[in-house]
Amino acid sequence: MTNEASGTGDMEIELKLVIDPADGAALARSPVLAGITPDDGAQSTTYFDTPDGALRDKGLSLRVRRIGERYIQTIKAAGTSGAGIFARDEWEHDVAGPAPDLGGSSPLGAMVDEAVLARIAPVFSVTVRRRAWQVVTDDAEIELVLDEGTVTAAGRQAPVAEIEAELKGGAPAALFALARRLGTEVPLRLGVLTKAERGYRLSDGKLGAPVKAAPLSIDPAADVAAAVAAIVGGCLRQFRLNEDVLRTRDDLTALHQTRVALRRLRAALSLFKQVLNDDCFATFTAGLRELARALGEARDLDVVIDGLGTQAPDSLTAARDRAYAAARAALDDQNTRDLMIALVEWVTLGDWRLRPAHDEAVSQPAAEFAAATMTTLRRRLKKRGKHLAALDDEARHEVRKLAKKARYATEFFAPLVTGKKAVRRHKKFRKKLAALQAHLGALNDLAVAPGLLERFGLADHPVDAEARERLLRKAAKAHKALMKTKRFWSAGA
Incomplete structure (x- = not known):
């Protein structure tokens, strides 16, 4: 769905999936697509940003795509996305050539200042063969797009092999029904990166590297x-x-x-x-x-x-x-x-x-739910962690699982924490909780190790009793420190 650079974007809803690069031909032969003649052509797209990624930092992407002799500029603003489903505001219109149009008619001018616009330059490019099928079912009209090609950035290249199923009309459930049908013939996985994200990661040298949980x-x-x-x-x-x-x-x-x-x-x-x-x-x-x-x-x-x-x-x-x-x-x-x-x-x-x-x-309200949940978790952690050093391995393992759950909840609910006092308390609470979890995790590793060693005939490697006692003391101390930490969910503004 597109909009003629009017300053108000249309909402694009699509299900993104990825395939192995070798499976594109099998997808095109799917009985689901039999009898549908696809649009088939090459596309070359250049993405633009400042050297320090000012557009990316604002959740924006700017690209110019060449299709034949036509150049199409697209601006996308971050919306709801995370895994599979993407919903974003989008502005799209033709431009005269390969350079972006950053004049007064561009909505980008209302999103960033002139100093940013002045530093915009090419960052990476994506070249693909695009095949698009218009799939009509009883419940919906879906454009199924298969892109196969490469992304190029900072002298590096990586393959692109992805499917975008965009809802043109009807119920969103039809996107998943189509994915299930295709998935019985070709291995499909959730797509979690846009082409822009893929290009930025390649440019930064981080594409294909392990990642920690990102802030929500x-x-x-x-x-x-x-x-x-x-x-x-x-x-x-x-x-x-x-x-x-x-x-x-x-x-x-x-x-x-x-x-x-x-x-x-x-x-x-x-x-x-x-x-x-x-x-x-x-x-x-x-x-x-x-x-x-x-x-x-x-x-x-x-x-x-x-x-x-x-x-x-x-x-x-x-x-x-x-x-x-x-x-x-x-x-x-x-x-x-x-x-x-x-x-x-x-x-x-x-x-x-x-x-x-x-x-x-x-x-x-999610903030109310978070406060009630954190109150319950803290109460349970306080009760079960009492006399922590004296607990047996199984009981201490239960405390460890509860601490881990509380830490994840603290991270999940972080965006709901507002006000300077609450933010400070949240940071301190999270730090104390992480310390407790780390000590309990190390103790669990010591408890699990003998069983694994025995399986491989290595029972003569004893557990370090002194290390275990040190960890027990540290864990008990960390639990007491956590219980003394003020609650971030009741700090107010």
């Missing part, structure tokens, strides 16, 4: 439904970016961050269970738990091998190689691909949101 963007006045969509979308984005790394190589950091993304996602579903608990809830939580379990063996072996250092035997290294192969197989399984796409559909269009049993819970 949630309006402090948002309701619970909007907060859930943003939080789950952020978790899925972290998962997909690290999954892509792990599928190409054994990478300890990528494995860790993939598992972190799954833990954050499971924590999010648990935190919002009273809102999300419809007929699909149990299916998604079970699927995520099973996937996390499939990745756990490789991570456990990484921890043990790291602890043993040069004393780690070849049998452990071989076991780790097998565990990584099993982890990749789990990620490549169609059930995993389908699970992630179905999660986006559920969060966007699920009964919990469109036909809630308790509408007041879904429409409740």
